[in-house]
Amino acid sequence: MSRSDYWKENLRLVTILLVIWFAVSFLFGIILVEELNAIRVGGVGLGFWFAQQGSIYTFLVLIFVYTKKMNALDRKYNVHEEDD
Numbered sequence: 510m511s512r513s514d515y516w517k518e519n520l521r522l523v524t525i526l527l528v529i530w531f532a533v534s535f536l537f538g539i540i541l542v543e544e545l546n547a548i549r550v551g552g553v554g555l556g557f558w559f560a561q562q563g564s565i566y567t568f569l570v571l572i573f574v575y576t577k578k579m580n581a582l583d584r585k586y587n588v589h590e591e592d593d
Contacts, residue, residue: 515586522578526571534564 537545538560546554583589 510586515582515588518582519579522575522582526575530564530568530571533559533567538564 542556542560545556548555550558
């Protein structure tokens with residue numbers, strides 16, 4: 510297991526998470542907003558919800574996913590910090 514393998518997995522994870530965030534914020538919140546607004550959630554259209562709240566919630570979830578995945582990746586490649 511080399512450093513280049515570690516960074517390839519790291520970049521792959523970051524790319525996947527950024528694509529998810531892009532899809533939620535740009536595609537759902539801007540491009541597909543009219544189609545999603547046909548679905549009502551709490552009295553507002555789903556597209557509006559994604560534009561106003563969904564991308565923020567998704568970003569927060571992605572932060573936790575990234576943290577968990579990176580901790581596992583660090584342990585896999587033995588580059589993790591020592592726990593006290």
